[in-house]
Amino acid sequence: MSLTSTAKTGMTSWPDIAGAIGRYISLLKLRPMSVVIYSAIIGLIASRGSLDIFDSVIAIMCIAAGGGGSAALNMWYEADIDARMARTANRALPAGRVKATRALVFGSVLCLGSIAVMGLVAGWTAAGVLAATIFAYFGLYTVILKRRTSLNVVIGGSLAGVLTPLSGWAAATGEIxxxxxxxxxxxxxxxxxxxxxxxxxxxxxxxxxxxxxxxxxxxxxxxxxxxxxxxxxxxxxxxxxxxxxxxxxxxxxxxxxxxxxxxxxxxxxxxxxxxxxxxxxxxxxxxxxxxxxxxxxxxxxxxxxxxxx
Known part of the structure; x- marks a missing residue:
């Protein structure tokens, strides 16, 4: 069966699957997250810790997943704001390409899964720092502060920023x-x-x-x-x-x-x-x-x- 015939049979085509993947990836805010991931890698390297290469890669993937998950939750919570801003109006949620409940589940699974895997691979201190990072960005900055005070980034954003390299450090050493x-x-x-x-x-x-x-x-x-x-x-x-x-x-x-x-x-x-x-x-x-x-x-x-x- 050809890919072009799938629409007639009700099957999902590869372009449809690729499009769906792309829509969910867009929730992760890959451009700003690249700086986040890099700072976590530097934190891990600068610590000169004893975590082996394989577990180090898993730890960085957990930090990336946690950061991406918190970004997805941010987009879910701020869909109404994004719809009123020219820069963000075409994002997947305000544009209707991803349903709000699915974005919420997607972000939650990434955040909770990353914390659990981090705990198993690098220890629960690292998992705790990662959880604190996620809370600082989504809970403190996005939910509590952003709509209420111009100091939002001074408190929530700054805390999330400094906790990210500390997550890498904690993963490698088991401490801060x-x-x-x-x-x-x-x-x-x-x-x-x-x-x-x-x-x-x-x-x-x-x-x-x-x-x-x-x-x-x-x-x-x-x-x-x-x-x-x-x-x-x-x-x-x-x-x-x-x-x-x-x-x-x-x-x-x-x-x-x-x-x-x-x-x-x-x-x-x-x-x-x-x-x-x-x-x-x-x-x-x-x-x-x-x-x-x-x-x-x-x-x-x-x-x-x-x-x-």
Whole structure:
């Protein structure tokens, strides 16, 4: 029987199956999740733990599944908001390509399954950190804070961001040490300006949807000052691993140089006042902040495993 004849017999064709898979994959927010997964890998590598290669891969897959599951739950809960925003109106749920109940089940299974498998493979401390990460993003940020306060990303988003590399660390070592906290605490302060930059050039969308992101509630000038303030804090905090003796001069040099570049971009953004320039500057800062954290995380892994180790 040919694939083209399946419609006449009521069978599902391969293109239909591929389309369904694609729709569910779109719920995982693969682009932002790539940064999440990378930070978890760095956390695992930088820990210099004893988890073997096979179990390490399973642990990272659990973190990826947990992150993707929480993203699917986020889309399920925010389908009404997504429908009112130009950027998100064509997502699978508001566009009707995936039913809400199926998205809820899909996300829940991924989250609960990832926690269970993580516990069995890497221990229940790692599973607990993964569960806390999922709760921070979906429970705290999405459900409790996002629609209520402009501090949503400062609390929920930041906590989820820093817990992700700690999940990788806990998977490899079975614990969260002070060294781990020192190495990744700066992510707490990296997340808000990164998100605020995107919220700045998407502020019309957020205002239309009634989401109290900082640019929509406090205005551009206030947001610019907060972006610069948090950037100063996290660039300084990123050098902490050297001061605590947990990283070497290579890491310090890379983190410092990358920090100077990011600070310069933040300072340039603050000086902009014309709307078109502000939006352009916000996009530039958003993009370079991704490059910044990728470079700093990579430098930490190299320093801990090849040079400092």
């Amino acid at each position: 040490s002070t060294a781990a906290i020192a190495m990744f605490i700066y992510v707490l302060f990296w997340t808000p300006p990164h998100v605020w930059a995107q919220a700045t050039y998407r502020m019309a969308d957020y205002a239309q949807a009634g989401v109290p992101m900082l640019p929509a509630t406090a205005g551009i000038a206030v947001t610019q000052r907060w972006i610069l303030t948090f950037t100063i804090i996290h660039v300084a905090a990123a050098t902490l691993p050297w001061f605590t003796g947990d990283a070497g001069l290579f890491y310090l040099a890379v983190a410092s140089l990358a920090g100077i570049v990011l600070l310069a971009k933040a300072a340039s953004f603050v000086t902009r006042s014309e709307r078109r320039d502000v939006m352009k500057g916000a996009r530039e800062f958003f993009r370079i902040s991704i490059l910044y954290i990728t470079v700093v995380l990579t430098a930490l892994a190299i320093d801990r495993t090849i040079l400092f180790g």
